[in-house]
Amino acid sequence: MSNHRFSPVSEDEPCCNLSQKAKICLGTFCVLVVLTIAVMVGVLWGLPAPKLKEWDGKGTTPNFPEIVLGRCYTYTKVLRPELSHKDCRKIGKAFMDAFLSKDPCSSTERDYQPLLELTNQTVPCNKTLFWSKSSELAHQYTTVQQEMFTLENTLLGYIADGLNWCGDADSSEINYGSCPKMGKQCNDTVFVFWNTVSQRFAENACGVVQVVLNGSISNTFNKNSTFGRVEIYNLRPEKVPTLQAWVMHDIGDRSVACSSSSINDLKLILSNRNIKFTCHDNYR
Ligand code: N1C
Numbered sequence: 001m002s003n004h005r006f007s008p009v010s011e012d013e014p015c016c017n018l019s020q021k022a023k024i025c026l027g028t029f030c031v032l033v034v035l036t037i038a039v040m041v042g043v044l045w046g047l048p049a050p051k052l053k054e055w056d057g058k059g060t061t062p063n064f065p066e067i068v069l070g071r072c073y074t075y076t077k078v079l080r081p082e083l084s085h086k087d088c089r090k091i092g093k094a095f096m097d098a099f100l101s102k103d104p105c106s107s108t109e110r111d112y113q114p115l116l117e118l119t120n121q122t123v124p125c126n127k128t129l130f131w132s133k134s135s136e137l138a139h140q141y142t143t144v145q146q147e148m149f150t151l152e153n154t155l156l157g158y159i160a161d162g163l164n165w166c167g168d169a170d171s172s173e174i175n176y177g178s179c180p181k182m183g184k185q186c187n188d189t190v191f192v193f194w195n196t197v198s199q200r201f202a203e204n205a206c207g208v209v210q211v212v213l214n215g216s217i218s219n220t221f222n223k224n225s226t227f228g229r230v231e232i233y234n235l236r237p238e239k240v241p242t243l244q245a246w247v248m249h250d251i252g253d254r255s256v257a258c259s260s261s262s263i264n265d266l267k268l269i270l271s272n273r274n275i276k277f278t279c280h281d282n283y284r
Contacts, residue, residue, distance in 0.1 A: 052168045055104070057181035057188075060165045060174050068092050071159045083121065083155060091118045095159070096174075098189070104166035104179060105186035109196045116200060119156040123149045125207030125239075132227035133214040137248055141212065148210075151201045160197075164190060198226045202234035208242045209235065215247040215257035215281065221266040232269055242276040249282050256281045 061067065072088035094115040099107065129148045131138035142148045151157035166179035166189050180188035211227065213220050222228050235243070245266070247257045257263060258279035270277045 052171055052173065052175045052177060055166070055175075055178040055180045056185060057179045058164060059176045059178045061163045062176065064163060064165050064174060065092060065096060067163065068095050068159055072155070075155050075158045079158075080155075086155065087118070091115065091159075094118050098193075099165060100167040100174065101169070101172045102167050102189070103169035104175075104189045106169075107187065107189035107192040109192065111189070112193055112196045115156070116196065119154075119159075121154050121156075123154065123201075123204060126209075127207075128201070128205040128209045130202075130209065130211040130227050130231055131213075132211065132222060132225045133217055134212045134248060138212040151198060154201070156197055157201070160193065166190070194226055195230050198230045199234045202231040203236060205235060206239040208244060209240055210244045210246060213245055213247045213257070213263075215249040215255060216253050219262050220247060220257045220260055221262040223265065228266075232266070232273075235273070235275060237274040240275055242278065243270055245277070245279045247279060247281050 069088055069092045072086070072091050076083045076086045076088060098111040098115055102111065124147070127147055127149050129138060129142060129150045131150060138150055139152065142150055142153050152161045164179055164182075166175045167173070168175050179190070180186055182188060183191040232243070245258070245263070247263070249255060249257070258281045263279055267277045267279075
């Protein structure tokens with residue numbers, strides 16, 4: 001048996017036999033570590049958030065995420081309860097994911113695909129209504145004629161109508177300060193959105209489709225508009241036999257735009273695509 005003896009630890013003598021000098025050094029070191037951490041946290045805390053890029057157009061609509069969610073619930077729970085199974089939280093998230101943390105000038109159709117899938121919706125045949133430079137009149141018409149659908153009478157068009165949005169490649173924040181001017185500075189995220197959803201709206205159309213055009217402007221049919229650039233080229237001739245144009249004029253304007261050269265251009269494009277065209281001036 002070994003000869004070890006346990007001696008009681010004295011109360012005034014702590015466990016380690018550190019010299020007074022070593023204790024002072026250790027204490028100073030600890031204080032320095034704490035101070036360094038505090039300074040670093042303070043500096044990081046006080047740093048300004050990364051600056052978002054500045055553009056020429058107005059920024060994202062204030063309260064964008066809340067508006068998207070609110071409109072989604074209004075549409076699916078109140079206006080069209082047959083769509084009440086749609087998941088508005090998922091739809092809101094897919095919308096944000098389409099543009100957050102991305103350069104608004106590098107937006108692609110692909111960014112919006114998950115959102116398009118979540119908001120798919122069937123418009124009955126013969127009930128599709130397009131418009132160009134005549135938004136107000138077209139929507140007054142669909143308010144009265146509830147079975148007709150413009151893109152804004154579908155879920156995704158209803159959610160996005162009149163809103164503006166963009167993100168930033170170097171930040172996960174919404175840019176409320178400024179966004180590229182739509183369709184002017186670059187193929188920006190809002191421009192790409194309307195092109196993408198307008199394309200789907202036209203591809204899905206079936207039966208006789210209608211368009212309300214503005215007969216009181218020189219380019220009643222404008223090749224550069226969404227209607228003239230995207231929608232007419234994405235109608236499926238095998239599903240859409242005819243396009244009917246309703247050309248509306250200001251009160252007192254008695255011109256007949258149906259015989260104008262711009263409407264002739266529209267007629268030609270459609271006849272090349274095997275779609276019949278009819279035109280009505282100022283139908284009351
Ligand atoms: O460029 P436009 O008209 O010809 O676009 C209208 C055409 C409609 O038939 C819609 O189906 O394209 C679709 N569409 C919208 O539904 C829509 N809602 C809001 C296209 N654009 C839409 N907006 C905004 O209006 C968007 O900012 C876009 O640039 C304008 C286009 O209006 P316009 O020139 O009168």
